[in-house]
Amino acid sequence: MTINYQQLKDRPFAPVHQDYSQRDTMLYALSLGVGNDPLDARNLPLVYEGMAQPLQALPTMSSVLGYPGFWAKEADTGIDWVKLVHGEQRTTIHQPLPVGAKVVGKTRITRVIDKGAGKGAIVVSERSLEGEDGTRYATLEQVTFCRGDGGYSEALGGQPSDASLPALAPTPDTAPRWTYTHTIRPEAALLYRLMGDYNPLHADPQVAQAAGFDKPILHGLATYGMVCHALVMTACNGDASLLRSMHARFSSPVFPGETLRTEVWQEGDALQFRALVVERGIVVLSHGNASIAAAQP
Ligand SMILES: CCCCCCC[C@@H](O)CC(=O)SCCNC(=O)CCNC(=O)[C@H](O)C(C)(C)COP(=O)(O)OP(=O)(O)OC[C@H]1O[C@@H](n2cnc3c(N)ncnc32)[C@H](O)[C@@H]1OP(=O)(O)O
Numbered sequence: 001m002t003i004n005y006q007q008l009k010d011r012p013f014a015p016v017h018q019d020y021s022q023r024d025t026m027l028y029a030l031s032l033g034v035g036n037d038p039l040d041a042r043n044l045p046l047v048y049e050g051m052a053q054p055l056q057a058l059p060t061m062s063s064v065l066g067y068p069g070f071w072a073k074e075a076d077t078g079i080d081w082v083k084l085v086h087g088e089q090r091t092t093i094h095q096p097l098p099v100g101a102k103v104v105g106k107t108r109i110t111r112v113i114d115k116g117a118g119k120g121a122i123v124v125s126e127r128s129l130e131g132e133d134g135t136r137y138a139t140l141e142q143v144t145f146c147r148g149d150g151g152y153s154e155a156l157g158g159q160p161s162d163a164s165l166p167a168l169a170p171t172p173d174t175a176p177r178w179t180y181t182h183t184i185r186p187e188a189a190l191l192y193r194l195m196g197d198y199n200p201l202h203a204d205p206q207v208a209q210a211a212g213f214d215k216p217i218l219h220g221l222a223t224y225g226m227v228c229h230a231l232v233m234t235a236c237n238g239d240a241s242l243l244r245s246m247h248a249r250f251s252s253p254v255f256p257g258e259t260l261r262t263e264v265w266q267e268g269d270a271l272q273f274r275a276l277v278v279e280r281g282i283v284v285l286s287h288g289n290a291s292i293a294a295a296q297p
Contacts, residue, residue, distance in 0.1 A: 056096075062129050085250065088250065172272060242292045
């Protein structure tokens, strides 16, 4: 299998229409473990519709709506799908997501980048998430690191390679303003895949081993959703509607059952963040940059 640059750039994606309800919104949050700390009532408006504060959708729910599925597995892509991992996710929020709506996701591939033989290739796709009434909710950029596809530009008589996305700033060396800890349930990946990413890497031990991991790893977007929850609980003081953008790099795999600690820095409306696995002491999500609607006290 070899990536065909032009075929990939031109790959058509049918618009994905989705009608989701407040039950889906609560299930999304529950799949990330929201609510497993019953003593923190600020979590309840994300998972329970009966509070005085109305139910809210976590902003990263946009990453599972209008999602085109695990299309990299289709033979026409030429991608060695077993070896791919999610590299980065960048989300720009135009309007807070309703807790239920009819939406449509429109996906296109914007960049294909050769990192060199033995290193990998990067595929960047962009999805516009819109309401069926034309409201723009979010623009999502997904960076896929295709570990098995490096050196494609030398194949097929020579192929182009696009410029990389602008680099994300690393987090500061100073102490973070906030930390927030999530206990990741052992079955978290089996639950999260039901949000629409059925990549067997997250469920099947044999596929995980073929990809070079001891066991199935957690979806990058599950870690991303947990970190978004941490941002909402800290810098947004529980108000999910304040988040305006959230960009981050997946720097190392996370395994279900581990403990995730998110660290957050704030300067005015700009946030920086990263997340570590406590048991192994390693950074798993880095280069986190976000913005919020107004500086919080
Ligand atoms: C297409 C269909 C869509 C499908 C979407 C995804 C579907 C999901 O089901 C899949 C998942 O959720 S996988 C789980 C989440 N992701 C991960 O666990 C990946 C963790 N990260 C890694 O393993 C390494 O960082 C790794 C392997 C990514 C890179 O490590 P190294 O090879 O050691 O990289 P390094 O030598 O440090 O750098 C080489 C060049 O690559 C750039 N880079 C590094 N990490 C990156 C990352 N995470 N994302 C994007 N680019 C990255 C570096 O900047 C460097 O670039 P340059 O040579 O230009 O300086």
